[in-house]
Structures are given as structure tokens and as C-alpha cells.
Amino acid sequence: MRSMFFTQAVDDALAQAMADDPRIVLFGEDTPLLRRNLLVRFGPKRVRGAPISESAFLGAGVAAAMSGLRPVVEMYMVDFLGVCMDALLNHAAKVEAFSGGKWTAPVVVRAPCGGGYGDGGQHGQSLWGWLAHIPGVTVLVPSTPADAGGLMLAALQHDGPVIFLEHKLLSETWLEFLGSGGRRTVWFDVPAEGVQGTVPKKWEPVPIGKAILRRAGADVTIVSVGVGVHRSLEAAQTLETEGISAGVLDLRTVSPLDKTAVCEAVAQTGRLLVVDEDYEGFGLAGELSAIVLEAGVSCKYARVCTQTTIPYARHLEDQILPNKQRIYASVRQLMQ
Amino acid sequence: MPLDLWSLYALMLKSRLFEEAIAKFWYDGLISGEMHLGTGEEAIIAGVVAQLREGDAMALDHRGTAALLMRGVDPVLILRELLGYEDGLCGGMGGHMHLFSKEHLTASSGIVGVEGPTAVGFALSVQYLHPGAIAVAFFGEGAMNQGMLMESMNLASVWNLPVLFVCKDDGWAITTQSESVTRGDLIERVRGLGVQAVKVDGRNVSEVWETCHSAIERARSGQGPTFLYARCVHFEGHFLGFQLIRMVRAPLREMPGIAIPLTLSFLHPGGAALHERLAGLKAVLAAVLATLRDPRRDSANDPVRRARTTLQSDAARLEELEEQVEKELSNVLSTVLAEAPS
Numbered sequence: 001m002r003s004m005f006f007t008q009a010v011d012d013a014l015a016q017a018m019a020d021d022p023r024i025v026l027f028g029e030d031t032p033l034l035r036r037n038l039l040v041r042f043g044p045k046r047v048r049g050a051p052i053s054e055s056a057f058l059g060a061g062v063a064a065a066m067s068g069l070r071p072v073v074e075m076y077m078v079d080f081l082g083v084c085m086d087a088l089l090n091h092a093a094k095v096e097a098f099s100g101g102k103w104t105a106p107v108v109v110r111a112p113c114g115g116g117y118g119d120g121g122q123h124g125q126s127l128w129g130w131l132a133h134i135p136g137v138t139v140l141v142p143s144t145p146a147d148a149g150g151l152m153l154a155a156l157q158h159d160g161p162v163i164f165l166e167h168k169l170l171s172e173t174w175l176e177f178l179g180s181g182g183r184r185t186v187w188f189d190v191p192a193e194g195v196q197g198t199v200p201k202k203w204e205p206v207p208i209g210k211a212i213l214r215r216a217g218a219d220v221t222i223v224s225v226g227v228g229v230h231r232s233l234e235a236a237q238t239l240e241t242e243g244i245s246a247g248v249l250d251l252r253t254v255s256p257l258d259k260t261a262v263c264e265a266v267a268q269t270g271r272l273l274v275v276d277e278d279y280e281g282f283g284l285a286g287e288l289s290a291i292v293l294e295a296g297v298s299c300k301y302a303r304v305c306t307q308t309t310i311p312y313a314r315h316l317e318d319q320i321l322p323n324k325q326r327i328y329a330s331v332r333q334l335m336q
Numbered sequence: 337m338p339l340d341l342w343s344l345y346a347l348m349l350k351s352r353l354f355e356e357a358i359a360k361f362w363y364d365g366l367i368s369g370e371m372h373l374g375t376g377e378e379a380i381i382a383g384v385v386a387q388l389r390e391g392d393a394m395a396l397d398h399r400g401t402a403a404l405l406m407r408g409v410d411p412v413l414i415l416r417e418l419l420g421y422e423d424g425l426c427g428g429m430g431g432h433m434h435l436f437s438k439e440h441l442t443a444s445s446g447i448v449g450v451e452g453p454t455a456v457g458f459a460l461s462v463q464y465l466h467p468g469a470i471a472v473a474f475f476g477e478g479a480m481n482q483g484m485l486m487e488s489m490n491l492a493s494v495w496n497l498p499v500l501f502v503c504k505d506d507g508w509a510i511t512t513q514s515e516s517v518t519r520g521d522l523i524e525r526v527r528g529l530g531v532q533a534v535k536v537d538g539r540n541v542s543e544v545w546e547t548c549h550s551a552i553e554r555a556r557s558g559q560g561p562t563f564l565y566a567r568c569v570h571f572e573g574h575f576l577g578f579q580l581i582r583m584v585r586a587p588l589r590e591m592p593g594i595a596i597p598l599t600l601s602f603l604h605p606g607g608a609a610l611h612e613r614l615a616g617l618k619a620v621l622a623a624v625l626a627t628l629r630d631p632r633r634d635s636a637n638d639p640v641r642r643a644r645t646t647l648q649s650d651a652a653r654l655e656e657l658e659e660q661v662e663k664e665l666s667n668v669l670s671t672v673l674a675e676a677p678s
Contacts, residue, residue: 019606029509032512033511036616037598041601041604041616042607042608042613042616043608046608049512050517051481052478052509052510079447083447118420118431119368176579181577182579182582183362183577313431315420
């Protein structure tokens, strides 16, 4: 076992896959600089810089995937998918259906996501629910270095389009690049367990669509992804001192959802709290309620999500993103 | 309206000092997230904005603080916004990349290239509602590869809209050298869309003012859009704290964190043949060398100093003006800092 930082783990798994599979290529804006360690090992033919032309290079990534390559297309931030959504929505996601199942686009879209470092509402969104809404797209949101590397490997082996989201608060490089910029005068509420952790000596894929129970609990099941998992674990610890046993289920994959794991856990506790940094309406939180209802699991339900545009001001941002206090209060209410 | 270098210099100096104060707040940790300063592009902004009047609109990029300040937005409000105060220009919701002023018909965005569609929409609106008014789009040369910007130029051309597209070329698209991701001549590219295109020295405020004066008059009189292409140097690169610039400024502190993983990866078994690895290493070194050679502190590239040199013949007036600008800024800073929200 080794210890790695979050993005270091993703890049390490990517390097292992690139050494094994010459079809894997990377491109995106600033990619030669951001992935310079991969550039000097795999060369400029496989690690390319792209102009600020998201529609062109994501669309090209989709077609390159259809024709035999395994591209990893880097978006500067998930928010910027807004510029080139057509390539995902109307092409990558549709190829398999349109071709009668005969053709797929195995492209990996790698993008930083999430807020908590004061970059404003165009740079701090999560958007996994919005993306998972599209049939034919797989959406991965790891919360630990081990899962990040393992899921990247799984994404590269998957036969359809995969969106791989790296939360910026977990990523040592993105937070440095966009948040601190080398400053020691700023502080962010970074979950230590998510930033650094043990990883396997040789990467194995973490199965897509499999949730993991991070903490067992008898009274309430908290279901979350990404940084939300760590916020939920913190809240669960406090709740334990008050005699409330809260379990935390880390989905790891937003689409396809691990319905079995969710329903099993909720059937045992009878209470479901969704902690979702993405927008509250029409998203993951509502989807999870539908899943338990469809399965005939009866439970009390609540959600802690982002309800508005993410404010720039740090103190306002901290209030609207799911935080320990909101999770704690919500569980207390479910217990009444 | 004749060219007045004194007032242009005052605008530029005010903006420079204001942004230097912003940098200090950022380094002190009082401003969160990224910070894209416009230091180095003041001549382009001042040469254009000084000629705007009531009813004109602006579409700004992620580097729009200088334009807002020169347009007359209260600096106290801007600074309080950047500090995240709820009585800031946008209630603490926007930050420096998303500054809005409805009364100045000015909108900013952190999405590269969107200044094009925004300016076209503003221009369409003013064509109906304020005949004679214009819309300005400020963007970098990196945005020139963004489809929506090119589409906007064609749209402005076919609808004959009063738009001034201002391209501030500092040679870097985010943190990539533009020449490695852009082909062809940008002026020719824009002319191909039927838009009048002119080139100016973006470090020379008088030249910017004069060239853009005729372009603005042309737009006001219904003769359509112009593309103004101006080279400049960004003294702080893409944003404050950019790793390559930090490395160049403090190599002993910053180098190990970059060089050690890079070397280990270069030597790692499995991967490309040596010549491919060397080509990769060469690309990394080229970016470092370009940063080293970047003419950031060459005073010839500083638009504020260049204007000052011209005005030095009247030392007394210059001193008075600079004292005045510094005093105003000092008042702004003390107002901003005096009343921290509870």
C-alpha cells in the first residue's frame, strides 16, 4: 500500500492505464502544463494542449472515441461544459442508441467540480445531477484517493461516455491552482480523509455503479457523494455523542445509481437523508426519494442540498453549501 | 472630443493603483478564489472607455475591474464586492469575475468568449432604444478560438450592429502560449467575417484612443462593427499566484515541488520512447523559458509609465495629478476598511 493525494492518485492510475493501452490520449486547455508529469513520460502526441474551443475539442473527443481512441478530454471546470453541452447531450450519449447498440463513444470527460473556495457561481458548481439526467452517460464522483484512481481506471475501461468529476476541495493541485495560488493566508474546510489516503500498489478498477458504506448506522441513512460524504461523516460523529446512530453511504457513482445499496440501507433505518452539493430541485436528492418509493421502502426523508446560485463571498458560500451544521440539524429533525 | 493625455493618464494610474491594492488584499487572504488583474492592459481599456457615454454598453471578461472603474463605477463598491461584503457592488454574490452594473449597462463573465454574444445583444438593444450608442466587448486573444465569439462577429456584421470588439492580446491563452494553439492571422480571420479590423499598439494609450475614436464614430453613425486588435503584457500573467511565475520569481522555494515529480515521471519505466519523452520535456521547458523571458517588468511595455514619460515635461502638473489620484485612492481604501460588516 502507498499513500497518495487525490489528484496524484487519478494521474497515477491514468499513467498505469496509458502504459498498458496506447489508445489512451489526453487533451484539453492547459493540459501540457497541468499534466506535465504525464507529458514527459508519454510524449506530446498523447498529451496535447487545445485552444479555448470546447465545442470543437470535446466533439472531436467523442468522434475519436467512436473511431478507436480512448480519449480523456479535460474540461477546465464542469461549469464550462455549458459551452459545449451538445457534444455530450446529443452525440456522446446518443451514439449507442442511434446505432442500434452497434457503436459507442468511450470518451472520458475529466472535470474539476464543486465549491468551497470562493470562486463564484460560474466556477463552483457540481452539476452531476444535471449530467446524470441524460440517458447513456455515466457519472462518477469519487470521495477518496483510492476510489479516484480505481474509478478512473474503470472509466478508461468502460465502453460508453463517462464523466469523471474531481472535487476541487479534495484535489491538492486544483485547490492550489485556483484557491490558494501559493498563499498561506487563506484557509479552506478541506476534509483530510478525502485529500490523502492509502491506495493500492497496482491499480484495479473500482466497479462503476457500486456504492460503499462508509459508516454503519441504525437510526438514519445519510446518502451522499464527493465532499458531502466527508461532511456527513463529521456530522455522524457528533450525532453519535448524542446517541444517534447515523450511517453514511457513499454513492461514488451518480449514474448508474446503486439502487440496491440505497434501498437496503434505508429499509434498515427507516430514515433517508440525502446530502448533495448539487442543486436541490430536479436532481439526485429527488431521484433517491423516487428510488426508495418505487422499491416500496417506507421511510422518513429529508435533503440538504444547494438551493441557489453559489455566492462568491466565502461566508455566504459556506452557508449555502451542505455543511456539518445543516446535516446535523436535518438528522435531528428526522429523529423527532 | 479631443484626445486628452492627462485625463487618460489619470484613469490609467487610478486603475493601476487600485489593482495593486487589490493584489495586496488578495495576498493577505482577504479576497478568495482566483484573481485576474488587468495590470498592463490599462492603455487599451482607458483608450476605449474614456470615449463611452450615456447609453453605451460593455461586455467584460473575467478581468473587468479596470473597465468598470474607468467607466465610473464607485471603487468603494467594487472593492467591498471583492472583499465579499454584502454591501458590495453585487451583494457579495459576484466577485471580480462576475461584476455587474445595470446603470452602466455592463456585464462580466468568467466564461471565455461570451463577451461576443453579450455585446451583440447589447448593440441590438441600443440600436432600437438609444440610437447612436454602441456596445464594447473586451476579451483576450485566447477567446478568439471560441466559436461563439466568431459567430458573434459574423452576426454583428450581417446585422450591421454598433459593436467594438476589443481583443487584448498578451500572448497567453490562460496559461498556454497562444502561438501553440492558434493558427492564422487574427486580423485576416476577422476580415473574413466582414468586420473592419484594425491593429494598434496596446501599450500606447494615445494610439488606442485615436484608432478607436474613428471606429466608435463609425459604429455610432450606423456603419457597423470594428475589431480592434491590441498587443499588451499582463504583469501578473493569467492570474495572481500563477505557479510558473512564482517559480521564476522564487525558484528555490517553488522548484522542488515541480522538478522532483517531473523527473521521476520522465524516468519512470513504461511509456513512450526516449525521443517522445524528450519532446515532452522540451515543451515543459519552453513554457518555463517563455515565462522567464516574458517582458513583464520591461518599462517600455508599461502603458502607465509610457504615458507618464510623455507628460514629464510638465513636472508640476504631473505631481499635482498623481497626488490627487493617490489621495483619492487612499480615501477609497480607508472608507472600504473603516466599516467592516458585522
